[in-house]
Amino acid sequence: GIQVEQSPPDLILQEGANSTLRCNFSDSVNNLQWFHQNPWGQLINLFYIPSGTKQNGRLSATTVATERYSLLYISSSQTTDSGVYFCAVNRDDKIIFGKGTRLHILP
Amino acid sequence: GAGVSQSPSNKVTEKGKDVELRCDPISGHTALYWYRQSLGQGLEFLIYFQGNSAPDKSGLPSDRFSAERTGGSVSTLTIQRTQQEDSAVYLCASSFIETQYFGPGTRLLVL
Numbered sequence: 001g002i003q004v005e006q007s008p009p010d011l012i013l014q015e016g017a018n019s020t021l022r023c024n025f026s027d028s029v030n031n032l033q034w035f036h037q038n039p040w041g042q043l044i045n046l047f048y049i050p051s052g053t054k055q056n057g058r059l060s061a062t063t064v065a066t067e068r069y070s071l072l073y074i075s076s077s078q079t080t081d082s083g084v085y086f087c088a089v090n091r092d093d094k095i096i097f098g099k100g101t102r103l104h105i106l107p
Numbered sequence: 108g109a110g111v112s113q114s115p116s117n118k119v120t121e122k123g124k125d126v127e128l129r130c131d132p133i134s135g136h137t138a139l140y141w142y143r144q145s146l147g148q149g150l151e152f153l154i155y156f157q158g159n160s161a162p163d164k165s166g167l168p169s170d171r172f173s174a175e176r177t178g179g180s181v182s183t184l185t186i187q188r189t190q191q192e193d194s195a196v197y198l199c200a201s202s203f204i205e206t207q208y209f210g211p212g213t214r215l216l217v218l
Contacts, residue, residue, distance in 0.1 A: 095140070
């Protein structure tokens with residue numbers, strides 16, 4: 001099956017710093033999504049991005065489907081950005097998740 | 108409704124018992140998803156419905172798991188003869204076109 005790898009697994013940053021999270025996938029996919037799970041467990045769907053670039057405030061994402069990777073950019077990070085960021089790909093009516101990047105923003 | 112709701116929020120059961128988890132999606136959302144997250148682990152996709160149909164049920168962990176959706180709305184996930192390894196948070200999400208909106212989850216503990 002498709003493998004989804006995220007890097008780095010853990011990231012600790014000072015408030016105000018920028019960060020880039022990466023998601024590599026091993027085969028062609030129908031779609032790709034980024035999710036954020038806050039420290040209390042609530043999940044939010046950040047981007048639905050099979051290709052191209054999207055921006056939402058301080059967050060943006062780029063997927064290069066031909067090269068099988070996606071990047072999530074967080075600029076001017078805030079403590080509320082802490083949590084785990086998951087990448088997930090859709091293929092054949094299934095969704096496969098990466099193991100996530102745990103981000104901790106220090107005040 | 109304001110968002111996706113799930114019930115119960117917590118469930119403690121004994122090994123071997125059956126449990127039923129419920130998901131109420133946002134009104135008008137045609138797609139509904141079930142996921143599982145074991146303690147400290149990532150997310151595992153279980154099944155999704157488009158309307159009342161589930162195109163692929165192979166993501167369910169075993170034949171003890173079943174799911175149904177009626178009236179294009181409420182969905183139930185049933186686990187028969189629960190095992191300790193079924194302990195996890197079961198999450199439901201719904202969507203209309205793209206963005207999935209998640210419920211708060213049902214925390215299941217099998218003793």
